Amino acid sequence: MDASHRSDDEQAARWNGPSGRAWVDLQGVLNEMFRPIEELLVDAVSAEHAGRVLDVGCGTGGITRAVARRVGHCVGVDISGPMIETARARAEQEGVPASFVQADAQEYAFEPGVFDAVISRFGVMFFSDPVRAFGNLRSTVRDGAGLRCVVWRGPEENPFMTTAERAAAPFLPELPARRPDQPGQFAFADPQRVHRILAESGWAGIDIQPVDVVCALPEKELVPYFTRLGPLGTVLPGADERTRAEIVEAVRPAFDPFVQGPEVRYTAACWTVSARAADAKVS
Helix, strand or coil, X not given: CCHHXXXXXXXXXXHCCHHHHHHHHCHHHHHHHCHHHXXXXXXXXXXXXXXXXXXXXXXXXXXXXXXXXXXXXXXXXECCHHHHHHHHHHXXXXXXXXXXXXXXXXXXXXXXXXXXEEEEECCCCCCCCHHHHXXXXXXXXXXXXXXXXXXXXXXXXXXXXXXXXXXXXXXXXXXXXXXXXXXXXXXXCCHHHHHHHHHHCCEEEEEEXXXXXXXXXXXXXXXXXXXXXXXXXXHHHHCCHHHHHHHHXXXXXXXXXXXXXXXXXXXXXXXXXXXXXXXXXXX
């Protein structure tokens, strides 16, 4: 098995296991925390009057439903079975024109040329072969369709996102290291790399701009957040109760600079990525 297939298998196992279930359990907190980013994407796709939109890495479907309410039908795709199941149930409860596919967007055989736009909030950084993945997404949109993604800039600009692993490092030397340009949260930190990926996969008019977004979550949700998500969420389930308690005791004070009374606030340093599907006849 080559490295790309191992990576795909690891992602599937992760998002269909504890990480996927954590996102389901914390969906309310996460949707509210990332509400400003949702608004950026929904406003952008609404301005284009897109009739049929594909939401990549849709998770529990919050943005998919928001787009469906605003512009019409939206399809969400995600590799996580638990999150897709939740997304479908929420869409049915709310009666919005959204549908969902559990699949790896890098490989899935989408119907050609049916979408008017592709969007993603933090859902495109996990592909083992991003050129292939964005080429596959290009194949499912019409010529000239828009691409709108929000991805993370580097870890050095997002200290909130690495606080837990830095504080827990003395207790958990086996924590997986962040690897630049490998599938993961900061895989698209380098805008030149992102530009190259898109240009090689059939997209033109590429524009990558920095955006700083203030995000917040209730302080009472902070411990569930850092113990169930991110690197700690991958290793704490296997830790004994004493070790877990020691880690929480060490990590929680590290977040004090972000705590403002009953709320935790931080700045999400991101890139907004936009592009157009190049004309298939001349690309």
